[in-house]
Amino acid sequence: MLDNPFTKVLQEGIARRRFLRGTGCGAAGLAAAFAGSAIAAPRTKAKARPAGLTDADIFNFALNFEYLGAEYYLGALGTSLPGNLTGGGGPVTTPGTGPVPFQNTAIAYFAQQLAVDEYAHVTVIQEALTAEGATPISEPAIDLDASWTSLAVAAGLIADGETFNPYASETDFLLGAYVLEDVCVTALCGAAALISSKINLAYAASILGVEGYQVGMIRQRLSAIGAGAATDAISALRSALSNAIVDSGVDDYGTDANGNPYNFTNVDFNGQAFRRTPQQVLNIAYGGPGPNATSGGFFPNGVNGTITTT
């Protein structure tokens, strides 16, 4: 199914993952509204956990984004999630241009690891939900074609009428990854304090760790090749979209920011990665429709689960 010189590593990686066993083998979560406390930085403030939100709700919200990430990275390698992992959901729309024409061996292998890890996250979260007696959501419809162009126009990376295809080159691929990964980190950071089960929290922390590794690699590469202006533009867009929903001081810094032209961590002045609420995350993923929206952008029919509205 794969036509790519690095597929062996991908297949090995997927084959080697072991199913979590036993009860309570939880996993990640994006969750709502935890943005600080009395001792936090001035612009952050505490927000109560939404009533009735369960770990399963949070995991299923996160699962939408793991589907998105997995499809994006697998698509870069010319493949997609197998049907037994999507719950009959989808469809996934791609540019149809085939795998990314990687020129740099290291970047090609980095892409392999991104795909393997996100694939694993899909399965881990599904297993965690099943182990807890909950039902994993099926994959929502995902747009990996027109969504990119809309986002690139909004960020000012291209002009109206032009097209942005993140699979066109390895640099475009990294920019697409940049769009997604910082969002995942902020979402998981925002979720941590809302997860009830300590076991689930431990797994969520380990998933967050991997998302952080991914961001570090992507920002390293993009800053090294002089993509500061593009990353700054994307970050500015993300910040604006987040704060259009809840202005809780969720900033977002590109790689030429904070007085550092190689700014590879996305942090506040306390050395803290930013945290976002699900609503803030959705407004980015939906392409900035504003409050009370239920679809758009990467998710033309909205995400699945109980948390679906900006």
Add this chain to the structure above:
Amino acid sequence: MTETIASAGTADSKRWLGRLGAGALAFGAMSAMGGKRARAQAITDADVLNFALNLEYLEAEYYLRAVTGAGLSTSLTGGSTGNVLAPATTLVPFQTSAIAYWAQRIANDELAHVNFLRVGLKAEGGTPVAEPQIDLVNSFTTLAVAAGLITTGQTFNPFASELDFLIGAYIFEDVGVSAYAGAAALLTNPDNIAYSASVLAVEAEHAGLIRSYLAEIGGGAVTNAISALRQSLSGVQDNGTDLSAGGGNPFSFANCDYNGQAFRRTPEEVLNIVYGASGTGVSAGLFFPAGVNGAVTST
């Protein structure tokens, strides 16, 4: 080049110090899951945070010295002075602009974490531990010999070049990630959990940068040797950046298992690494010749 970096680093540190002060808490190191060593009594958030503060002191002293030539000011060490054994010259002779700025970014983040933890502990009614004795000389050579990077009688000085500096950073950052990942489930205050998550993310971003860069420039064997040593000392799996021998990825930038999970370590397992000794009952060594301060001090 060196002068530019030195002055930039110093200025940036001052700028940061001026803007800090609204800190809060975060982090620690403990795994709630299946620790091999039973804990006699519950550990408090303050215990966890103070354990973490020891590690942040270590990291801050390393990175600040590399980019500014000087370590933490006494206002941030709890009054400790002269506690850090370091080479006479620590300003790294950076040759590559990107690496110099990356180093500055890490130094600023770690400096912020020290301040953040100290402010947060006080805000919660606790007392931040003072900086323990830190060895940045013998520790690195001992560790490099143990990892097989150099032979007995040779010296490893991580401040000697930008590549040596990155190898020193590699030693620290993955340990920080595993410590924070292990800590999450042990904290009880939701504020602390949230802040801990945000610090974990930053440590992982540091590790992702260092691993991807070292992998690209052919650092696979070196990182594999260091990871193997960390795994041997702590008993917790640890992957270098070249996993090709096992059919895996030769450019592995994330240190995780096949479930896409970053590894977690208990405080005791973290101490096994920073003390340079496996097993139980060890209370000092390697980077901390007099042990760490606080409630959790022994492996």
